[in-house]
Amino acid sequence: MTADALHTQRDHARFLVETKKAHYAFTVKKNQKGLYKQLRTLPWQKATAEFYNRSTGQGRLETRVVQALTVTELGVDFPHAAQVAKIVRHRTSVTTGRRSRETVYVITDLTSRKASTERIAEIVRLQWVIENRLHFVRDTAYGEDASEIRTGHGPENMAALRSFAINQLRATGHTNIAAGFREMVRAF
Template sequence: MGIERPQEALARLGARTATAFGIRIAPSTATIRRIINAVCPGGLADLLGYDPADADTLAVDGKSARGSRVEDSPAAHLLAAITGDGMTVTQLRVPKKTNAISCFADLLSPYDLRGVTVTADALHAQRDHARFLVDVKEAHYALTVKRNQAGLHERLRTLPWEKVTAKYFDRTLGHGRKETRVVQVLTVDDLDFPHAAQAACIVRHRTDLKTGKRSRETVYVITDLTSQEASPQRLAKIVRSQWVIENRLHFVRDTAFAEDASKIRTGHGPDNMASLRSFAINQLRTAGHTNIAAGLREMSYDTFRRPLDLLGLN
């Protein structure tokens, strides 16, 4: 049985037959490493990704693969896009001597985003990004604005928030803290930002349940969605969807797959391994697993069959 099961698995994987006895031979570790380092990462990410056409929201954010850093080169920084329900669409590696801003359009260009609302952190509160999303992709945006856009941030800060009547209150409990959010929304038409229709001021009050320490944070958001398209409640949900990429992708790759501890550094290895991890997460979620670590344990109970069943390899 110990021989039959690996042979069955190798047959399902399409391994070559190398002897007159019909024994299938697994590729060597060196061969697998060489392929992972050499395969085009953009092609692999798109091949293994998820079609966002039916998504409501799409979050964009970056993560560095810390273990890929070498003395004369920084860690690989990977920009990814994930749907609101936690499915990774694609990713790309930010080239050296550039930043994630210049990669934003390249990341999203291949996809039909009509009607999808794209969220991103303050780094991407760029006028060119807004034009690209609305004019080129026929999508929507909800972008966080911080002091890196000083003029825009000051304009938002000084809007007449004290007169706002469109408000939404939300309370959550989790991750060892209690959080209350107050969302205020104003219609705007003079922000000097492409297609901006509404601005939101979100005040977050947090209490650490262990220490009792309290904190307050104020965040500003701009969107092209009109008041008819996005109420304060819906806008709050859209803004919170940005955290999906951290909680359901980056955190999972770090904890379930120990990504930051990986010492894969050469060639396209860091990019391609990240794509394979994201693909595994997508497949487990599609199969109904809400806890990825538990899903991986379940796969490990029958190493030569369950993962292949999950992938539909017969």
């Protein structure tokens, strides 16, 4: 299971590994100050595994450098942690030339045999595919973040209905969900 920084919680890691017998790869950002600091100060100069990737898309050129360390002997304070990856992203806007750099960490229970640096990079990219194809669309096309439905099972039910609608639009060939939604509304 992959998750963004919001779900990088010790209880989530325990639940996935101990109860569900699943693996996790969680993004660690500055919302987990102690863990972030601990990962930032690991001996990254000793990282032997490194993966380099360059891509273009969404109006930018992006270079990613992924390093990984086995942390079982480094005292990282996170349940079942076996490996940590440091991902440095360099982005250049194609239109403005503006450059930015971001460093994030990924903590996982997967060993280096199960997840190379290249595989970790792929796992992180797949998380963004889900984010962009579903969560972003639910918010922009259906205004999910502005929804005032907050009690009981209402939020989960509405999220399920929005996801169902998006999947139905995609199944009928719509690539622009907002345009497909407007077309369906006009049909009624």
